[in-house]
Amino acid sequence: MSSLPETVGVYGGGRMGAGIAHAFLVAGTAVTVVENDQAAADAARDRVTASLQRAEERGKLGGPLAGHLEQLLVTTDAGELAGAGLVVEAVPEDPALKVRVLAAVEAAAPEAVLATNTSSLSIDGIAAGLASPERFLGLHFFNRCRPATWSRSWSAPGPTPTWSPPPRAGSRPWARPRSR
Numbered sequence: 712m713s714s715l716p717e718t719v720g721v722y723g724g725g726r727m728g729a730g731i732a733h734a735f736l737v738a739g740t741a742v743t744v745v746e747n748d749q750a751a752a753d754a755a756r757d758r759v760t761a762s763l764q765r766a767e768e769r770g771k772l773g774g775p776l777a778g779h780l781e782q783l784l785v786t787t788d789a790g791e792l793a794g795a796g797l798v799v800e801a802v803p804e805d806p807a808l809k810v811r812v813l814a815a816v817e818a819a820a821p822e823a824v825l826a827t828n829t830s831s832l833s834i835d836g837i838a839a840g841l842a843s844p845e846r847f848l849g850l851h852f853f854n855r856c857r858p859a860t861w862s863r864s865w866s867a868p869g870p871t872p873t874w875s876p877p878p879r880a881g882s883r884p885w886a887r888p889r890s891r
């Protein structure tokens with residue numbers, strides 16, 4: 712299994728999306744965050760920056776802050792996800808919205824593994840709305856995922872990622888998979 716994709720997309724840079732972006736930046740990938748409008752994009756950038764700054768203050772960044780920020784693109788253009796190897800959606804918990812943004816990702820990033828960060832919606836239900844459910848899976852991140860790892864993946868038919876999960880400082884490897 713190889714390392715992480717070079718670029719990870721995060722659709723929605725709110726509380727969870729900013730934490731997910733942080734986790735992948737610290738793991739060494741470039742991260743593209745897509746937001747709804749420019750004000751939300753600015754807020755998302757501020758959120759990720761503040762999160763990285765807090766990690767730096769705690770000595771948990773593992774590299775210069777500026778270097779991590781150089782790897783972060785925050786945009787309102789889903790087309791910027793082209794070339795991403797993995798895109799995680801973290802928009803609000805609305806199934807129609809999630810299908811809509813994932814459909815935009817399917818078009819923008821035809822090679823990417825698609826993931827939802829839903830905490831309560833049916834993965835199969837979301838998959839049913841997609842054109843390519845075979846590359847769709849669910850990823851659960853520990854809440855307050857500033858120092859996050861992803862904890863569980865599951866999928867509808869589901870792809871087999873060719874990359875491994877991100878390491879984290881003071882590392883906890885993959886948590887034990889829950890039973891189905």
Ligand SMILES: NC(=O)c1ccc[n+]([C@@H]2O[C@H](COP(=O)([O-])OP(=O)(O)OC[C@H]3O[C@@H](n4cnc5c(N)ncnc54)[C@H](O)[C@@H]3O)[C@@H](O)[C@H]2O)c1
Pocket residue numbers: 722723724725726727728745746747751755800801802803804805812828829830831850851852853854
């Ligand atoms: N442990 C976990 O994995 C965990 C924990 C909490 C929440 N969640 C899930 O994470 C998801 C996000 O939750 P949150 O608390 O971060 O929400 P949030 O409201 O903080 O963030 C959502 C973000 O999505 C953006 N957004 C909304 N519509 C958009 C669109 N059309 N295009 C692009 N961006 C858009 C918003 O501007 C906002 O920044 C939800 O599905 C929630 O259930 C998972």
